[in-house]
Amino acid sequence: MRHFLTLKDLSANELEALINRASELKKMQHKGEIYQPLKNKVLAMIFEKSSTRTRVSFESAMIQFGGGSIFLSPDDTQLGRGEPVEDSARVISSMVDAVMIRTFEHAKIETFAKYSSVPVINALTDDFHPCQLLADMQTYQEHRGSIKGKKVVWIGDGNNMCHSYINAAQQFGFELHIATPVGYEPKADIVSSVDATIALFNNPAEAAKDADLVVTDVWASMGQEEEQRKREEAFAEFQVNSDIMKLAAKDALFMHCLPAHRGEEVTADVIDGEQSVVWDEAENRLHAQKALLEFLCA
Numbered sequence: 001m002r003h004f005l006t007l008k009d010l011s012a013n014e015l016e017a018l019i020n021r022a023s024e025l026k027k028m029q030h031k032g033e034i035y036q037p038l039k040n041k042v043l044a045m046i047f048e049k050s051s052t053r054t055r056v057s058f059e060s061a062m063i064q065f066g067g068g069s070i071f072l073s074p075d076d077t078q079l080g081r082g083e084p085v086e087d088s089a090r091v092i093s094s095m096v097d098a099v100m101i102r103t104f105e106h107a108k109i110e111t112f113a114k115y116s117s118v119p120v121i122n123a124l125t126d127d128f129h130p131c132q133l134l135a136d137m138q139t140y141q142e143h144r145g146s147i148k149g150k151k152v153v154w155i156g157d158g159n160n161m162c163h164s165y166i167n168a169a170q171q172f173g174f175e176l177h178i179a180t181p182v183g184y185e186p187k188a189d190i191v192s193s194v195d196a197t198i199a200l201f202n203n204p205a206e207a208a209k210d211a212d213l214v215v216t217d218v219w220a221s222m223g224q225e226e227e228q229r230k231r232e233e234a235f236a237e238f239q240v241n242s243d244i245m246k247l248a249a250k251d252a253l254f255m256h257c258l259p260a261h262r263g264e265e266v267t268a269d270v271i272d273g274e275q276s277v278v279w280d281e282a283e284n285r286l287h288a289q290k291a292l293l294e295f296l297c298a
């Protein structure tokens, strides 16, 4: 049995195969082909934070694969009333075929996985968002071919998405530039845990030079709502705008996991412009997670 808590839970070869499979599943879906490898299988989906893309993509994936899913929120289950994670893991996993969790502390999903008898998928924690990276890597490959040896620039917060880009730099073999304000760098232990070329900057223009892919995310993540104002000030110089895109390679792509705030981390002309692939990136959540579910459960 395998879990998918970070990109490091799969080998580089397995990830490459998974991305290729995601593109194949996408073609099958677009042709209207019925493919149901998870008939009668059930995915439990625990959401302790909000979601649009993650919920719709996992739920649709299970329906299209011939199975079903159960949405569980802390508000109306015992999860929000203090039942130990270990107990919840043993009980829920005894009744379903896989569990998807979106939560706060990464340690919680690790504990759940330890006591789960079925595969556990990380659908975002405070530290990582590996499912989004599957979609991002699929999207890059579909537009530009292999990302191996390319230069990616992350501009903004050293957050869960940034940490997953750090893991991806190792697993997919690209060079990663990270530009953050002082004090908002990614966690040092995550940076030092990978075997990859990673450079940290406090100047977005320097970091963006000749990049093949420009990526950003919100300045205040879920759980940091009360820091919004303070972060708007700290990140003011870290907006992805046309000046930044001009410094990147001519054929650079722009990605954002969404939801986005036009006028904050990215200008409308960039996210709605020709270099932006955010809608493909969002759609690919469905196809990449189907490949993941097939890998873990079929």
Ligand code: CP
Pocket (backbone or CB within 6 Å): 050, 051, 052, 053, 054, 055, 124, 132, 257, 258, 259
């Ligand atoms: N990108 C992403 O995970 O979006 P949701 O929060 O809508 O699921």
Ligand code: NVA
Pocket (backbone or CB within 6 Å): 124, 159, 160, 161, 217, 218, 220, 221, 222, 257, 258, 259
């Ligand atoms: N960094 C963001 C990503 C949302 C998909 C957050 O954690 O809120």
